[in-house]
Amino acid sequence: MTEILGNLDELNREVAASDFDAIVAMSPENVPYTSGVLLWTQRTIRDRLALVVWPRDGDPTFIVATNEEGYVREKSWIGDIRGYVQHRESPIDVLADVLRERGLGAGRVGIEPSYLSADFHAELLSAMPEAQFAPCESLFERARMVKTPAEVELLTRAAVATERALMSTYSTAQPGDTERSLVNRLGAHILQAGADLPAFLYLTVGPNTGHAHPDPTDYVAREGDLLKTDCGGYFAGYYSDIGRTAVLGRATPEQRSVYSRLAEVHRETIESMRPGVPASHVFDVAARGYERVNIPFKGLAFAGHGVGLYIHEAPMLSADEHTELRPNMVFSVETRVRWPGREGYHIEDVVVIREDGPEWVTTFMPTSELMVI
Amino acid sequence: MTEILGNLDELNREVAASDFDAIVAMSPENVPYTSGVLLWTQRTIRDRLALVVWPRDGDPTFIVATNEEGYVREKSWIGDIRGYVQHRESPIDVLADVLRERGLGAGRVGIEPSYLSADFHAELLSAMPEAQFAPCESLFERARMVKTPAEVELLTRAAVATERALMSTYSTAQPGDTERSLVNRLGAHILQAGADLPAFLYLTVGPNTGHAHPDPTDYVAREGDLLKTDCGGYFAGYYSDIGRTAVLGRATPEQRSVYSRLAEVHRETIESMRPGVPASHVFDVAARGYERVNIPFKGLAFAGHGVGLYIHEAPMLSADEHTELRPNMVFSVETRVRWPGREGYHIEDVVVIREDGPEWVTTFMPTSELMVI
Numbered sequence: 001m002t003e004i005l006g007n008l009d010e011l012n013r014e015v016a017a018s019d020f021d022a023i024v025a026m027s028p029e030n031v032p033y034t035s036g037v038l039l040w041t042q043r044t045i046r047d048r049l050a051l052v053v054w055p056r057d058g059d060p061t062f063i064v065a066t067n068e069e070g071y072v073r074e075k076s077w078i079g080d081i082r083g084y085v086q087h088r089e090s091p092i093d094v095l096a097d098v099l100r101e102r103g104l105g106a107g108r109v110g111i112e113p114s115y116l117s118a119d120f121h122a123e124l125l126s127a128m129p130e131a132q133f134a135p136c137e138s139l140f141e142r143a144r145m146v147k148t149p150a151e152v153e154l155l156t157r158a159a160v161a162t163e164r165a166l167m168s169t170y171s172t173a174q175p176g177d178t179e180r181s182l183v184n185r186l187g188a189h190i191l192q193a194g195a196d197l198p199a200f201l202y203l204t205v206g207p208n209t210g211h212a213h214p215d216p217t218d219y220v221a222r223e224g225d226l227l228k229t230d231c232g233g234y235f236a237g238y239y240s241d242i243g244r245t246a247v248l249g250r251a252t253p254e255q256r257s258v259y260s261r262l263a264e265v266h267r268e269t270i271e272s273m274r275p276g277v278p279a280s281h282v283f284d285v286a287a288r289g290y291e292r293v294n295i296p297f298k299g300l301a302f303a304g305h306g307v308g309l310y311i312h313e314a315p316m317l318s319a320d321e322h323t324e325l326r327p328n329m330v331f332s333v334e335t336r337v338r339w340p341g342r343e344g345y346h347i348e349d350v351v352v353i354r355e356d357g358p359e360w361v362t363t364f365m366p367t368s369e370l371m372v373i
Numbered sequence: 374m375t376e377i378l379g380n381l382d383e384l385n386r387e388v389a390a391s392d393f394d395a396i397v398a399m400s401p402e403n404v405p406y407t408s409g410v411l412l413w414t415q416r417t418i419r420d421r422l423a424l425v426v427w428p429r430d431g432d433p434t435f436i437v438a439t440n441e442e443g444y445v446r447e448k449s450w451i452g453d454i455r456g457y458v459q460h461r462e463s464p465i466d467v468l469a470d471v472l473r474e475r476g477l478g479a480g481r482v483g484i485e486p487s488y489l490s491a492d493f494h495a496e497l498l499s500a501m502p503e504a505q506f507a508p509c510e511s512l513f514e515r516a517r518m519v520k521t522p523a524e525v526e527l528l529t530r531a532a533v534a535t536e537r538a539l540m541s542t543y544s545t546a547q548p549g550d551t552e553r554s555l556v557n558r559l560g561a562h563i564l565q566a567g568a569d570l571p572a573f574l575y576l577t578v579g580p581n582t583g584h585a586h587p588d589p590t591d592y593v594a595r596e597g598d599l600l601k602t603d604c605g606g607y608f609a610g611y612y613s614d615i616g617r618t619a620v621l622g623r624a625t626p627e628q629r630s631v632y633s634r635l636a637e638v639h640r641e642t643i644e645s646m647r648p649g650v651p652a653s654h655v656f657d658v659a660a661r662g663y664e665r666v667n668i669p670f671k672g673l674a675f676a677g678h679g680v681g682l683y684i685h686e687a688p689m690l691s692a693d694e695h696t697e698l699r700p701n702m703v704f705s706v707e708t709r710v711r712w713p714g715r716e717g718y719h720i721e722d723v724v725v726i727r728e729d730g731p732e733w734v735t736t737f738m739p740t741s742e743l744m745v746i
Contacts, residue, residue: 040586043416044573044684047487066672070713071584087674087691114420118486118494119508135492187570188561196589197560200417201570211444213413215609216569236588299439301460311417318460340443 023110025052029309038237049091110136141314158235159350165189195233223249243348246371259370265289266335304333396483398425402682411610422464483509514687531608532723538562568606596622616721619744632743638662639708677706
């Protein structure tokens with residue numbers, strides 16, 4: 001990533017409307033959002049903190065481990081970059097220095113306590129006893145919630161590429177394939193389709209479809225087995241997240257029935273997603289749909305979620321989330337049921353909210369009836 | 374993962390020798406270590422907390438989101454499993470209930486503040502004002518540091534598989550390949566080689582080799598370009614982590630010279646890794662080696678790291694880590710140099726500490742001289 005895809009003007013408006021003197025991006029979504037640089041190690045090496053200090057007035061500062069410093073200097077639009085040697089210097093000390101340099105030793109500073117570890121948090125409080133720290137994640141969430149045209153284009157392309165990769169995998173699936181070999185093919189197809197890395201590959205077969213996120217197994221697919229997938233990749237730091245269920249060779253009337261009822265709920269849920277509709281209303285539509293078609297809904301906390309630099313972005317399509325849908329929000333809508341140890345079904349599509357209603361992005365592989373492979 | 378690969382007896386000894394009434398596993402490494410179940414969503418959905426309460430006396434309790442509950446009930450050896458509905462119930466409330474049930478409302482409880490978010494941590498302190506919480510990561514680290522034979526076997530197999538996947542990618546690399554296409558092939562090969570998911574694929578070409586962990590680009594490889602890779606996969610929850618540098622078509626004398634000097638330091642570093650040697654001594658051997666062969670070492674915080682359920686496990690091969698090496702520790706030893714924007718070299722091998730010295734596991738692709746592809 002060498003360009004900013006998200007809307008930083010929106011972030012500046014949020015900061016201007018807040019009482020923060022500065023906010024600090026800390027998470028693997030807000031650091032690339034503010035800096036334009038994707039640091040993969042944020043996702044794998046937890047204590048290699050990267051921080052972007054974003055003041056109300058003036059230019060930002062980017063704090064990174066020296067391992068990443070050369071890359072960041074080349075790629076980021078941010079000019080003020082401070083490196084620290086991991087295991088010898090603390091990023092929190094550098095952060096405290098930067099804030100004090102800006103006269104914010106006793107300032108009001110927004111941080112991400114839902115991401116920052118309790119250890120780093122305690123270190124920060126002790127390094128800057130006069131400062132007032134408060135959470136600012138909701139401010140980032142609001143700024144990132146409505147996507148820019150460039151983000152919509154990327155998220156759409158990522159979703160379609162992932163759907164094609166899945167369709168390519170299902171197209172050649174047959175009895176005798178192991179679950180693991182299907183997972184491997186899916187991962188290879190997602191890479192071929194343009195992902196930088198597969199993010200998750202939950203492809204299950206037969207009785208394993210009863211689980212949500214299991215490890216791949218050596219189970220051998222047989223005629224009549226369900227194939228269920230929930231998968232995604234990283235595309236320039238953004239997630240794809242889609243799902244499909246199919247059956248090998250032949251479907252039972254019961255399988256067709258469960259699937260069709262679920263697909264009906266799925267379609268109704270998506271059709272309810274218009275600008276001005278609260279997220280909680282979409283959840284209610286889904287909940288009532290499950291109830292009407294007599295499919296268990298208990299334990300499902302949401303009907304879908306925003307998708308972007310994080311896998312579950314605001315707004316969640318959940319009972320308590322009353323944010324209204326707006327044009328250029330992008331969602332993964334997931335409708336699913338699982339009977340552990342027996343079978344499960346999962347349909348997940350990417351939907352862009354447009355002025356005149358939902359745009360169902362992933363329509364290459366049909367969802368209205370259970371696909372027989 | 375349906376079996377325990379790590380040494381839980383060692384964990385029990387650590388708990389018995391501590392003053393904790395119970396410890397709580399929280400991180401994506403300690404939850405599978407204690408429960409035998411790999412929860413992929415721990416790595417992607419940060420607020421979907423999974424917790425294993427491990428008391429000094431009595432049986433453990435596993436707290437998971439209902440999305441994962443059916444799977445966990447089927448796969449874990451732990452009998453007492455408590456589900457919570459995410460976004461409606463808090464895992465911290467369930468944790469507080471479980472601890473109080475055990476009479477530990479005012480007990481001394483070990484937690485993982487280097488992993489737990491500041492938010493969850495504050496919630497925990499407020500839910501259990503009488504309890505005494507203290508960090509217990511070092512206890513887990515010590516218990517996991519020396520691997521069991523099953524872990525050594527898995528880590529060895531994972532490293533060799535990843536090395537073969539990389540060799541397969543390099544074997545067919547040629548001028549005209551884009552960096553992105555090489556990354557895609559490497560990812561597909563790592564999956565074919567048996568990984569559940571690629572974990573990271575830092576394959577860079579030409580001037581991009583000057584960076585450590587960049588995004589893949591559309592750079593087109595040319596004769597004379599360096600190819601540098603630092604890559605790994607997840608194998609049943611455990612990491613592989615290896616690296617190699619090669620050159621396309623022809624090498625300059627300067628490239629050969631830098632590489633050979635680096636390879637010399639790499640070999641010396643590995644040869645120093647015998648039981649009883651402090652980790653810091655290995656770092657010193659590497660540091661002195663870089664200095665002697667006149668390759669910049671500044672900014673490199675470690676010469677390698679333990680590898681297992683986490684990518685950087687204890688002991689780190691760093692200046693301040695004085696833990697002595699012991700048989701059945703497993704390390705990724707990495708020797709590297711980078712000139713950002715120009716070029717870089719990286720050699721990384723998996724080494725098992727044996728009674729009689731280091732066993733260099735990844736020897737399929739030669740490292741002593743710069744490989745010309």
